[in-house]
Amino acid sequence: MTFPLPYTSATAGSLNPAPSVLKSRIESIDVLRGLIMVIMALDHTRDFFHAQANIDDPLNLDTTTPVLYATRWITHFCAPTFALLSGTSIYLQGLRKSRSELSMFLLKRGLWLIVAEVLLIVPVDTFTLFNTITLVVFWSLGISMVFMAGLTWLPFRAILSIGLAIVLGHNLLDAVEQAPGFRSVFWWALFHGGGNRVFDYAPGRAIVVLYPFLPWLGLMILGYCLGRLFEPAVAATKRQQWLVYLGAGAIGLFVGLRLLNNYGDPFPWSVQKDGLTTLFSFLKVHKYPPSLLYMCITVGPGLLGLALLENVHNRVTGVLRTYGRTAFFYYTIHFFVLHTLRMIVFFAAGHSMTDADKALQTIPMRFVLPGDGVYNLGVVYLIWIAVVASLYPLCRWFDAYKTTHKAQWWLSYL
Template structure:
């Protein structure tokens, strides 16, 4: 058996005449990306509308319910799978661009995503500017792309080796963070130790680091290397075999390391009051920053999904593909729609603007007060479905616009 990750027949920067063949390959990537974008909206809807969204942790084993735990846990698949697929998309871009063109594009798009995080996404949470600045998904993807702008000049094997070293080894830094007297400063918080760290940069102004970039960069690098499987020279059968091998391997690594309880996550699992809660303890892995085990149990099923979805073509996958092809557009708009709806509910419940201003001092979301009479999970699910469905016509229009206006350079940044 040959190893498509190691062969060097095509490198980033070469021109590939079989562009139409590549386009048929990436449909499964768009479908999977669309699926995770829809699931992601469920967690954000819960943040805005669930009664216990800011009074308890949905993964708190002492107070959660099975439905609550699963509702939160399934959304863990979104960010790591998206970061991985971003890396794969970068590799596929490299089949159509020269190395210098790819590097410049990644630098500009990465910086744009960082700006978008601060000027578009953070204000969607608060309806204010710079109060606070939350560094979340777009920030981590953006800074990772900035690094990828330089890393793509390295040999493929070097990128694979560095990516593996980061993903497999970054949890060694847990010992540093758990050391006596350790305090995460600004640069460390950006690098590895976020965990909702609030860093005040002026009186009443703060930066909240939720996504330190190092693990996400490693995951994007491995996604880049995964792009080798989508080269025209790799057969459908071989690609799907390798996706299954890699996905099953990641899940297997999770099971072994988690069972040993020694490395891969800063928090151990333990036997609980019953079997189901013990399973939840086993599955409860650390996201901020994403541990090795977190990435294994989320990316592993994502790789299996890529293998499965490639041969599925129907109306459902067509809808998912539309969301996947307009991910940035959809992600940005859905936040504003959810927050606007929450604002309407807030004032309809009799709250005042003074209370809305006060809520910013408690949590980084305006018009959300802990214990202010939010809804149960059933209503949250209905709101989620309604919002996602309502955005589909808009996403479909934007997808069509991008397809028919490829000459407009700015569309490649959205």
């Protein structure tokens, strides 16, 4: 079986078939993106409200519980699958735009996402401006789009080769980072270091790099190449078959390399006190930056989900599609809602503005003091469900607004 190559000799040199060939959005992509948005909110709700959120790692094998571990681990699927789908959306945009139009759009949208991270997401997340600039999801997606603006001019096979080289090979840099005396300077942290590196840029002000761009760029490139499966000329059964093969292959690569325990993740697994904890060690893979094994075990099931969701159409997928079509809007609003709720809880517990100033010094203005959490996971889940449900009417309104105001150019950046 060969990878679908629907281009004819007449169109092989062009990124863009006739503009009318892609008549509508791919619903399964929006549904999966919406599911990611919902799961992602669980992790952020835990950050704000769980009793242990700011004093221990939920994946700490010595202190975690099965429910806490699963609550954190399941959210690992969100960022890599979203980056992959972003690349796929770029490819599908290319079916409607000329190459120069696509390149310019990616450049402008990428720069906008970087600006949005600093001027919109960080203030909503921390209720401060420029005190602590955290470079997370939008930064990594934005800078990756800036690179994609140039990469989309290359032949398809060259783009695929670059993406595979980054994803499969970037863990070779682990040896550099683990060498004695290695120190991650700012530019290296942006490139590959990540891992909550803090860099002071002025007295009392710092930049925190959580998401270095290289691995996320690799995922976006592979997502772009995955877009070929969603061309109108590819039969749905063929596409679903390939998605199953690719998803199962990614999971198989994870299992094989993880068993070898010498490449693909900077931290090897080990036998623990019991079978379940050993499984937790096996599945505990590195996110900052995302290792090859992290990407395999998260993107693999995501690809299987894409194959499954294409044939599922019901009320639940309709709700998820709405969240997926308004991802930027939803992401921004959900942080604001969670942080406002946390602020209310903070002051309702009897804390003062002096306590809030202390919180600013420890966990940037999240209205949380070390050990200050009072909620167990059950309450966290209830808050999560309530917040996600409360955002649905807003997302539905915004989705309808975008649909009926397509002529407004700025909506394509949200």
